[in-house]
Amino acid sequence: MGRAPCCDKNGLKKGPWTPEEDHKLISYIQLHGPGNWRNLPKNAGLQRCGKSCRLRWTNYLRPDIKRGRFSFEEEETIIQLHSILGNKWSAIAARLPGRTDNEIKNYWNTHIRKRLLRNGIDPVTHAPRLDLLDLSAILRSTLCGSSASLLNMSSLLGGSTHQALLNPELLRLASTLLSLKQDNPEMLLQYLQQNQQLCNSQMQNQIPAMSNLNQFHQAPLSDQSPTCTTSAAACTSLPDQSQLTQADLDGLLSNLTNFNSQNLSQENLIPPSFDENFASQPLPNQMYNRSSNGNQHFRFDSVMSSTPLSSPTPLNSSSTFINSSTEDERESYCSSLLKFEIPESLDINDFISEHSFN
DNA sequence: AACTTTTACAACCGCATCATT
């Protein structure tokens, strides 16, 4: 199909719009409405390409555009939708009232994408990418604590480091440990106090407690955590490992397991037909949370559970929002969005027995 | 204070798709 250039570019202005140009465009559209972009510049007295006018209007001047920083809820929605839709920015924008595809795309590239990379998450696949991380430093700081060394990670990874790093199951375990490090430690403390009555006795034997890690399938993205949206416990450095008993730790890990062990991986949940066609359909009201500011927010779990999927299991999601917006908090949150899949076949006992710990 | 580098985001470009003739 042939295609003529959208406009004669000779003599047309490019670059940033001036307030005068904006005013002309707004005034014209207020009178005549948007559309007919080819003729609009001439009729509005603008030395601009119609395409440029349309972009300026849709991305900046439109009255229903929400300016300012993305909220925590919006960021969650973007990440979750991107994990399904990929770079379908317009489809994602359709779920974020007042946000343009261009704005979302920019925010993704300048904020979210970088943060995911820092946290070892491939921003394309949303899968853990341990090769993006300084593994040894992460694991050391995660497990060894400030004083007593719980695990000798150089032993864990050393000797067979290369082999270990090539083991995808170990990579996932390491990802889990990374996320343990990232989140807010106070949240775990609170969680422990509320659920396990932990932190009251000396840890007798630290290592066997890890045996329950083989039940630790995924970072819990459910609403079951009473204090944290996602994997607060799983994403937190142990507050004081020396005070944990094995039973306590077993209980904790068992609880963590119950978070989401029944969930399937996201890939398995999404049928091939689940694409932007879905996203372009209007969502029923119950699929939104209404936040304190009155905005509606997309509830991914609702969508998943109400969408005919090949799997009967809904994808649980973190929809209990933390009303925080600092960069660090968001970073913690992003890392918690990881979905970990440590299969049953990964027996930590076997793993441990093959490596020496101090 | 001056210069350089990085970051954030508006805007552009080319292609795809849909509608109209």
Added chain:
DNA sequence: AAATGATGCGGTTGTAAAAGT
């Protein structure tokens, strides 16, 4: 059915502001 026009979309670039040296 083919040509053409209009609009939408996603990748990329340009540039001002902020941060770093």
